[in-house]
Amino acid sequence: MSDVATYREELRAWLRDHAPAPGPATDIAAAKAFQAALCEAGYAGITWPREVGGQGLGPEYQQVYSDEAAEYELPVYPFLIGMGMCGPTLNDLGTPEQRSRYLPPLLRGDEIWCQLFSEPGAGSDVASLQTRAVRADDGWVVDGQKVWTTNAQWADYGALLARTDPDRPKHSGLTMFVIDMHAPGVTVRPLKDMSGRAPFNEITFDSVRLPADAVVGEVNGGWHAAVTMLGHERVTIGSRRTAKTNPLDYAAVHALARDLGVDVEPEVRALLAELYARERVLELFNVRVRQETAAGLPPGARGSVGKLAGAMLSRFAVDVVGEVAGPAAAGWDDERGDALAVAVTSSPSSGIAGGTNEIQRGIIGERILGLPKEPAVDRGVPFRELKVGTQR
Structure with missing residues (x-):
């Protein structure tokens, strides 16, 4: 049995014993307790350096964690920004004092960013x-x-x-x-x-x-730091595996279609097949990006590819849900809430948060495809001479 296979079995058993029941994302005490348990068990900062409290393992172990964690609705949302964006940037650019001060408490769940x-x-x-x-x-x-x-x-x-x-x-x-x-x-x-x-x-x-x-x-030199963080952000957003309980996940949409009795309709079956294919392609792309990043190749503009694909996938999933459930997809019940309605109404933000789809296309065009840069009249001009809002 390979080390990775052993790691998977041990992680699967640990999650089975320690994953809490689904609860509200606003339960910060539960989130901190679970993050602390992850850290103590050796499942926090899997690819981070050991000197800051990480595990120093390769991307294949992070992929195993992503695969197994997707089976649960884990209370890790409050740490998404810190673990996926701020922490990696401090790993890249922080002083030794900053790294030792801020990264271990982040991994332990003591501090949110x-x-x-x-x-x-x-x-x-x-x-x-x-x-x-x-x-x-x-x-x-x-x-x-x-x-x-x-x-x-x-x-x-x-x-x-x-x-x-x-x-x-x-x-x-x-x-x-x-x-x-x-x-x-x-x-x-x-x-x-x-x-x-x-x-x-x-x-x-x-x-x-x-x-x-x-x-x-x-x-x-903040623009370099910002680009570094935005690269981590786009990889994090684009590569984040959603839990199987996510109502826009293929498995959930397929189950909805089956429950409504429309999964036998050819048009619905074709949409479900395309949703599955898009999910799988994005997953494989992000596996490759993580492997290349761990090998020393910064994600750069490739993070924009994953981020754009993830936003487009989210919108496509909403379209499929609309075809499957009709107006009920956005139906709302104030007393019980509705996870599907929340997912549908929140979906437009996927094309805005972390940089709009238009920005991602511009980055991909210029930095990957080598297309000419868009004309800009403000390059080289001191900021105080630009008419940007009301200057402070």
Whole structure:
């Protein structure tokens, strides 16, 4: 029996004994307890370096975990940003002190992270952000606003992208910081989506003080740090295996069609076959990306391929559900809730979060297909000379 096969059997047995019953994503105590149990059992940070508390294993072990975990609805959502985006970026660019301070508590489930990039006037064009970080005697002072921030209502720390030099062009005057989300001057307000949930937040910073060692990477090198994190983000979003309980998963949609007695109709069978094929192709693509990343090849623009394919798959699954269930697909019951209706109404966000589909197509066209760059009149122009909203 190979090591990977043994690992699978042991993990399968551990999940069978320790996976909790499905519960609300807002149960932070349950999420932290399960993350701590994962870490203690050696299933957190599977490919992360051992010196920061990871397991130092290859991508084939991470794939085994993804396969087996998909059989359950595990309470890991609050740690998605930290484990998939902020943590890997600190692994890449953080100082030894930052790595030893922030990564072990993240793996243990002690601390939750969020990503602070988007602003009301800087979504797809995040380099147009206006949140400012100004040098102070002992560090930095931050003023500004962020929006559409996932998990900020629970976060202990965030990866903040702020403008530190408005006299540079917009891409070269940015810096990434670690920010304490409980610091004086940080205000978090929830934002509801059309499903009635509040997964996003608006955050304001009013003279928030940061220490000098809060910088991730280089001062005014924040665009490189942002691109690094966005690469991890797109791989995370694109490659994330949904639980078998996800109502837009092929197995769930097929079961719905069977329960409604429409799985025998040729048109429905063709749609189900295409849904299965799209899921499988995306899964195999992401396995390859993880293997190449572990071999030292950064995901780069390939992360945009997976992210775009995942967003398109989500929308296609909604179309299939609409054909299978008709208007009932979006039916809502306030007392019992409806997972299918939530999934359907939340689906449009898949083409926006982490960069719109249009942005992903532009990245793929320019960086993979070698197409000419789109014309831009703001390249090389100091940010303070651009008419971007109301300059602070």
